[in-house]
Amino acid sequence: MRALRVLLLTLLPLCSAGCAATRASAIPTSSELLPYHRGAVTVRALSDPPGARELGAVEASGEGSLDAVVEAFVEQVRGLGGNVARIDSVTPVVETRMRQVSQAMPCFGMRFQAGCSQSYLTPEEVPVVRLVGRALRVDAP
Amino acid sequence: MKRSLLLLASLSLGCGTTAAQHHLLSAPGAPHARPVRTILEGDPVPPSQPVALVQATGRGLNADLPHLIEGLRAEAQHLGCDAVVQVRIARGSSVATATGFAVRWASHPGTAVQSTPAIDAPWAPPPPLPAAPEAAAPTDAPPPWSAH
Numbered sequence: 001m002r003a004l005r006v007l008l009l010t011l012l013p014l015c016s017a018g019c020a021a022t023r024a025s026a027i028p029t030s031s032e033l034l035p036y037h038r039g040a041v042t043v044r045a046l047s048d049p050p051g052a053r054e055l056g057a058v059e060a061s062g063e064g065s066l067d068a069v070v071e072a073f074v075e076q077v078r079g080l081g082g083n084v085a086r087i088d089s090v091t092p093v094v095e096t097r098m099r100q101v102s103q104a105m106p107c108f109g110m111r112f113q114a115g116c117s118q119s120y121l122t123p124e125e126v127p128v129v130r131l132v133g134r135a136l137r138v139d140a141p
Numbered sequence: 142m143k144r145s146l147l148l149l150a151s152l153s154l155g156c157g158t159t160a161a162q163h164h165l166l167s168a169p170g171a172p173h174a175r176p177v178r179t180i181l182e183g184d185p186v187p188p189s190q191p192v193a194l195v196q197a198t199g200r201g202l203n204a205d206l207p208h209l210i211e212g213l214r215a216e217a218q219h220l221g222c223d224a225v226v227q228v229r230i231a232r233g234s235s236v237a238t239a240t241g242f243a244v245r246w247a248s249h250p251g252t253a254v255q256s257t258p259a260i261d262a263p264w265a266p267p268p269p270l271p272a273a274p275e276a277a278a279p280t281d282a283p284p285p286w287s288a289h
Contacts, residue, residue, distance in 0.1 A: 043166050045191040045242050046226075066164040066196055090194060090240045094233035127198045127231070127238035 022062030022069055026076035026135065029056050034081020034137065041074045044136075045087045052136040056080040061093075061130040073131050082135030091130040099124040157202030159209070161216040163193040163243065170221020170245060177214040178224040179241075186226045188247035193220050196240045204237035206230065217243040 032055060042049075058080070060073035070085075077085040098121045107116035169192055180186055197212025199205060213225045220243050228241035 043164075045166060045194065046186065046189065046244070066162050066194060070164045070194065087194070090227070090229065090242070092196065092229055092231040092238040092240045094231045094236050094238060096233070125233040125236040127196075127236055129196060129238075129240060 022060065022072045024058070024060035024072035024076045026056050026058040026080055028080055029134075030054060032081075032137075037078045037081050037083055039083060041077055041083055041085055043070060043074065043085045043087065048086060048136065049084055049138050052084060052086075052138050055082045055135040055137055057132075058085070058135050059130065059132045061128055063095075063126050063128045066129060069129050069131060073133065077135040080135040082137050084136035084138055085133065086136050087131055087133040089132045091132070093128045093130055095126050095128050096123050097126055098122070157200065157204070157208070159197060159199045159203045159212045161195065161197040161212040163195045163216055163220060165193045165220075166191050166242075167193075169193065172219050173221055174218060175223075177217045177222065179210055179213065179228055180224060180226040182227050182229045186244075189224065189226065189244035190247060191242045191244050192222050193243045194240070195220075195225060195243045196238060198236065198238040200236050204232065204235055206237075209237055209239040213239055213241055213243075221245070 030053070032053065034055065058073055058076045060069050060076065062069040062072065073087070074085045077083075100119055101122050102117050102119045104115065104117050167190065193216075195213055195216045197209045197216065199208040199212065209230060210228075213228065217223075217225050222243040223246045225241040225243050228239060230239045231237065
């Protein structure tokens with residue numbers, strides 16, 4: 001029983017840290033395979049730049065900072081060789097996650113009044129932003 | 142008892158926060174206090190220049206539509222924008238969040254803003270319905286289906 005509790009208390013912070021991370025993925029939709037783009041990437045919305053070629057579909061989601069979500073999106077665009085990150089839609093989502101709460105409590109029946117605490121899980125609503133768009137390539141004129 | 146209830150009630154009235162953030166897509170303008178329009182996802186968007194991706198999040202008593210829209214508008218005003226377009230909203234039980242694009246009209250800073258009839262047309266009462274055809278005057282003759 002104690003081993004199970006130790007395992008649970010060890011895994012929960014790891015899981016919550018992993019769940020809180022920004023996630024992103026991309027898939028090429030063109031036969032044109034380009035190397036990783038190390039130059040500047042322009043983020044666009046509402047319209048495509050003239051002369052753009054589509055390289056792939058990209059999505060990214062995360063909580064907290066919008067900058068981090070957009071940066072993850074741009075990183076996927078770079079991976080497809082694109083120099084324009086075109087955001088097609090932005091979707092807000094409220095996700096429910098379990099959060100570990102530690103609470104100090106008195107240590108009854110123990111010789112020393114060392115710090116005793118109990119941990120429990122509580123549901124928490126987290127605002128998440130999901131970006132869906134495309135990686136585009138625009139050649140310099 | 143009454144005093145503690147009043148204290149709880151007054152505390153609960155303050156239990157709400159609204160936070161907004163943005164990610165710049167182009168150079169922002171000077172902050173202003175002009176009205177900012179809100180256009181929901183799916184509604185037509187006049188020609189415009191996106192300035193930033195904006196998000197507003199309300200918690201507690203502020204997790205409702207008015208606070209979210211106000212948060213988006215305040216952020217757009219701070220960025221010198223004319224509207225927030227493609228606005229989407231998600232709501233939980235204690236958290237609500239909204240996203241959109243803060244934009245400047247393409248004609249900015251010109252005098253006339255291009256109008257979209259579906260959005261900008263003032264409300265007008267619908268035209269009156271055409272007059273109903275006059276009913277035939279009642280006669281003493283029996284209806285045709287009753288004649289044999």
